[in-house]
Amino acid sequence: MTPPFSAVSAETAWHRHLIDDDDGIRALLERTRRIAVLGIKTAESGQPAYYVAEYAKRAGYEIVPVPVYYPEVTEILGEPVYRSLAAVPGHIDMVDVFRRARDIDAHVDDILAKRPASVWFQLGIRNDAVAERLAREGIDVVQDRCLLVELGAIGR
Secondary structure: OOOOHHHHHHHHHHHHHEOOOHHHHHHHHHHOOEEEEEOOOOHHHOOHHHHHHHHHHHOOOEEEEEOOOOOOOOEEOOEEOOOOOOOOOOOOOEEEEOOOHHHHHHHHHHHHHHOOOEEEEOOOOOOHHHHHHHHHOOOEEEOOOOHHHHHHHOOO
16 A cells, blocks of 8 residues: 555655755855864864865855864864854854764764754765764755865855
């Protein structure tokens, strides 16, 4: 027996929050203003977890640093550091994640507590189980894409 239409729709509706096409990414980036960077590094690291956020800041986005390391650091990119997403005051449009796929599970409750509009797993980072959980909560998710590359592709 086929389930009622509404049951089928509700079961598959979360898929629309998994964004993997150029038009969807462009629309997401155009409605994003404030990005919390989970796992941001310092300038001295010379790593993407710093220079991608630096690029986004130059492109006009407000960056909120949420490092996992560097307990002594109180400021990155001229912005105050927060030790959790839930501690960040105000709304967050996007959480840009620089964590290994296996380490993302430890941050899910913090992400859900903040309820960002979207979560972006950087290039090389994919965690389908977490992506599904976030999407089922109505949060847009991008996986395995470089924010810097995608910003460049839309001319930012």
